[in-house]
Amino acid sequence: MQYKLAHNPAKGNIKIQLPSSKSISNRLLLLNALSYSPYEIKNLSDSDDTKAMLGVLNSNSTTFDVGAAGTSMRFLTAFLSKIVGEWEITGSSRMKERPIKTLVDALNQLGGKIEYMEKEGYPPLRIFGSNLEGGELELPGNVSSQYISALLMIAPTIEKGLRLTLTGEIISKPYLEMTLALMKDFGVESHWKGHVITVPEGRYQPKVVTAESDWSAASYWYEIAALNPELNINLQGLKKISLQGDSNVQKMFEHLGVKTKFSQKGTQLSHIGTKTKKFKYNFINEPDLAQTLAVTCCLMNIPFHFTGLQTLKIKETDRITALMNELNKLGFVLESNNVDDLSWDGETCEYSSSEPIIIDTYKDHRMAMAFAPAVLKFPNIVINDPMVITKSYPNYWHDVAMAGIESKEYKFIR
Template identity: 60%
Template sequence: MSIQLTKPEKLNSVEIELPASKSISNRLLILNALSYSPYAIKNLSDSDDTKAMLQVFSSNNNHFDIGAAGTTMRFLTAYLSKIVGEWTITGSERMQQRPIHVLVDAINQLGGKIEYMEKEGFPPLRIFGSSLTGGELNIPGDVSSQYISALLMIGPYMEKGLTLNLTGEITSRPYLHLTLKLMEKYGVKCDWQNNTIKVPVANYQPVETKVEADWSAASYWFEFVAFAPKGFSVLLKGLDRYSWQGDAATAELFKELGVQSKFSQKGLQLINTGETTRLFKHDFSNEPDLAQTFAVSAAFLGIPFKLNGLHTLKIKETDRIKALLTELQKFGFEIETNHKDNLEWTGVRHAADTNIVVSTYKDHRMAMSFAPVILKTPTFSIADHMVVTKSYPSFWEDLQKSGIQIK
């Protein structure tokens, strides 16, 4: 099913209650369970990923289907490996194409026992939960940070603790920092020196917690304001000024695309300044989830760009590099890539297709990064639009408040 977006006759300045961070929500659910916390987490995300994890924690079953929830798959694989019992975990067709061997190999080396039920290196998995020995382990730093975060959170309950030596370049460093900060909130302080993280043997202490709003979700409103007329503003509510979320880099990066932001007691005010850079360059190794937002934003602002550090985009909900090339081409943009970790646009644009339907590839970020484009083109459609429930279920309702028509 697809929806058709139509450019509004009049654009409304809106106040948006952003969704809670699913990255924080899912980490807190694991830490809450490990600490046997009596406290309910306040303002939990209502995203599909968080719902999938809640379903597992409330289940009396030993077989779990977590759908397309990547964070849930990785965190639960590690968590269940230390919970005594036999468990199986699977997911959607795409989830069964997303590699997990780095995490499984690591857990097996640390004293766990996990088997592949079908294709080697991919879900579904059979997990034989038991106490883990732990110790020292080398793990690639340029894989998904969720593998590393999954290991870190169960590290205190390993017999020898856990020492991770991160080899090569470290991707999504802020997400690891977020994990360590949340662990510290629950009473376990780790030591991160150079490329080595040491997790002591310890017990988490229950604490009352509240989830802040999601900076990744905020990025689509920065894009929206960037496409709006000069002086247009939007107010975003629920964001933490001193957030540990890596995607809080959105605020600084969007200055180059003409959006200034300022915190007040009401929230974060975004305003279009009309002042943009002539060339946008950034390495997204620390913020890979922002790559789609910035590729689409820069292209439709007519700003040539060079985006690097995108190597993890190929193992996300879809191959995001390929998806961006395909969908931007429908609008006439000739984007170049080395098919590994970069996207480049020199400014070449041809005539756009007619009756454009943007494919989303079951990827929530494809839908949300292209939606604001309606301010730059009269009308187009977005296929499978409800993929946004993965992280931002009220996205379309919020977009309509601005005056955009959706059929």
């Protein structure tokens, strides 16, 4: 499927109900299960990832397919490793290319028994669930925070708890802080000093909880606000003091001319007109915002240099390469060391203004949502596989129509 986008300039005020955070929702689902809670989670995400997680936790089967849900794959691998039984878990073709060896090795070191059913180091997995024994464990700090969060959440439920030492640089700290804060809400205290996180053996307490709305989803509205000075956007459901590291998007976009105002009526975004001449930022703690900021900077003709992008290569796609490929179609020539940085010095190349510009999404929801606002500057944008947005923001196309970004099914043969 393809969507051809059109822009009918919107002015004035619009109000947007943001989706719930899937990062928080998926953690709450696991903690709910570990506490044997009888309560339903309020404002639970309706994203594909959360549906995948919920489907497994409510299933009577022993074989599970989580599709493209990376968070679910990591969290459930840890969860199933301590549930007595024999389990199999698999996912999409891309999921089978996303490494999981670090987590599997750690769980096996704790007494788990997990085998690879196909390629060494990658899903699908066969898990022989049993009682795990905790104690000392060491992991690199620069691995996916989802591996570490998965281990932390099961830590109180295993014998001796866990004393986890993270070596080297620790990335995505806000996600780990989010995990520990939610664990505390369920009655489990932890201690994080330096590179060591200690979680004692204990018992989670059931609790009525509500998931926050998603700051990552808010980033696309900041992009639209930056590109359309005549539009005032009111975002519903965000918390000023948030567990989500991506709430830092409000500070980033101050440099791109967007002001944030919080009130009881919601979070108001408005254009203040001033912008930086060059944007430099280390995304080590907010990697999911890199695509939004890269596209926005290019569309605003603001050169940039991003660092801290090492996890982007193992996301839904290699996001560094994907950004370089698709922005090049719009005439922007980006550079990267192909490890952890991305930059644009203002260099452009020619593009066809008459032919449709086909943006590939690589089965990555954030590619679709970050590139859709490009229609505000380029009138011939076509989005391939537009419904990838259901992974985190199912109502995205409906919502952006209120900002004048209209979409309709289209078929273009290259």
